[in-house]
Amino acid sequence: MSEDRFILLDAGASRPTSIPLPPGTTAKAGAADTDGRFTLVENHDGDALPHVHTFDEIVYVLDGELGVEFDGATHRLTEGMCAFLPRGVTHAVRRLSDAPTHxxxxxxxxGWDGHHEDVAPYGTRYGVDGEITENGDKSRFYVLAKGEARPGRLRVPPAFSSKVRSTDTEDRLSLLEMVVAQEIPRHVHHKADESIYVLDGELLVEFADRVHPVTPGQFVLLPHGVRHALRPGSTPPPRVLQISSPGGWECFVEDLIEARxxxxxxxRFDARKLNPIAAKYDITYEEPS
Incomplete structure (x- = not known):
């Protein structure tokens, strides 16, 4: 059943993995949880040698300071910044000081949980013993400052900041940093799973007729095909990272802003007026009887 795919992880908790993860790393979602579209891990004090992945990697800094080495330059990332590291191109992610990073x-x-073990362990090749063969597109790399968003069809409020668009990932996912300032009424995603990592505040998630308070560091995966709703549970309202998989949520947000x-x-959102737009994205909002 779709309901069985629901995940709610406490802060610091990890999904079971088939291979050991490095110390200080927890798995929030594995390839088996997402039909292979993405994996999500949380790292403390990560530090890596130059390497190449067979998958794209997005790094979002929660706390501390990281250096991203790419194409001969080092980019300094601090809290709220993120980098998109394309597959097939050498890069490294390092601590820039002795201070903790998160x-x-x-x-x-x-990738990390063996999804590409037929290519290389962890889908990664390290440049310890010489040159690394590159076959990626360096132009896909980007770094976003805190509060900065990927450009879209129209400019949207900062509360809906697109960090990764579906066009960046061949429609496998989109990533938004959002402030959930008002209730998102009951609805069903017919194709896309929705995953949320809470950064600040408390988010109330209604799923299968139960309400789950989700607080900073907690992660929830809401499978497609099951009714759910979201609403703020704190003042100021919660700030979250939202992953839509497959992607497209950022385009839906643009349509909502345009038609607000x-x-x-x-x-408040009116489900009857909302559904004609939502149908384009395989979403149905529950209309009052």
């Missing part, structure tokens, strides 16, 4: 590592397609005056009643 980051999320998103891989697409799923036509899809709200009394300042």
């Amino acid at each position: 980051a999320l590592q998103l891989c697409t397609p799923g 005056s036509r899809i709200t009643t009394g300042g």
